[in-house]
Amino acid sequence: MITEILARRPDLYVLARNPFTLSLLIEYVNAHHGNFPTGQAEMYASFIDRELSAIRGEIQAARLDNNVIKGIAARIALYMFESTQHGLEVGLEDLHTHVCKDPISKLALPIFSRSRLARISVDTYSFSFVHRRFQEFF
Numbered sequence: 001m002i003t004e005i006l007a008r009r010p011d012l013y014v015l016a017r018n019p020f021t022l023s024l025l026i027e028y029v030n031a032h033h034g035n036f037p038t039g040q041a042e043m044y045a046s047f048i049d050r051e052l053s054a055i056r057g058e059i060q061a062a063r064l065d066n067n068v069i070k071g072i073a074a075r076i077a078l079y080m081f082e083s084t085q086h087g088l089e090v091g092l093e094d095l096h097t098h099v100c101k102d103p104i105s106k107l108a109l110p111i112f113s114r115s116r117l118a119r120i121s122v123d124t125y126s127f128s129f130v131h132r133r134f135q136e137f138f
Contacts (some may be wrong), residue, residue, distance in 0.1 A: 019078050022129060044133070049114040056115060063106045070138070072108045074115065075099050076127070077138035089128040092120065130135070 015021040028043045029036060031050060037043040046061075052059065052066045057070065076104050079099045080086050086094070092109070100106050107125065112118035129138075 011039075012036060015040060021135065048117065051117055055115050058111060062111065064104065064108060064111070068104065069108055069111060069115075072100070072105050073112065073129075074138045075105075077099065077129070077136075088132055089121075089124075089126045092125050092127055095127055 012025065015025050021043075022041050024047050025037070027050075028046050031046065037046065048070070049066065051067060059065065067138070074093065076090070076099055079095075080090050083090070095109070096106065100109060109120065111121045114125075117129060118127060120127055
C-alpha cells in the first residue's frame, strides 16, 4: 500500500509514516473499495462515522443521533483546548459543570467510550479522547 500511496497520492505519505494514521488510512481504503480519502479530515470523519454506526442501536435507544454526538464531542474538544487547566484529559465533574450541563450531553458521554472515540476512567473519574488526533479533529 505504501508504494501505491507514493505513486498515486504522495500527499498522503505523511499519514502512512505514523502507525496510528496508517491504520486509519488502511481502514478507510478497505471501507471505500480501494479509494483513498481526499484528505486527512475525510479519513477521520469516515472512521468516526463507522464507529458510531457500529453502536447505532445504543445511540437510537438514547434518542440521539450522530450529529448530536459529534456536536457534543466538538464542544468537549473545544473546552479541553481552551482550558488552561486541562490537557488531554478532563474530569467528568468539570465536564458536567461546564460543557455537559444538559441531560442530552450527559447521555452522550458513555456512548463515546463504547464507540472507541473516547475513554471514561472510573479510577480518575475523567474523560479523554482515545487519541489526541480525535480531539484535534473535533
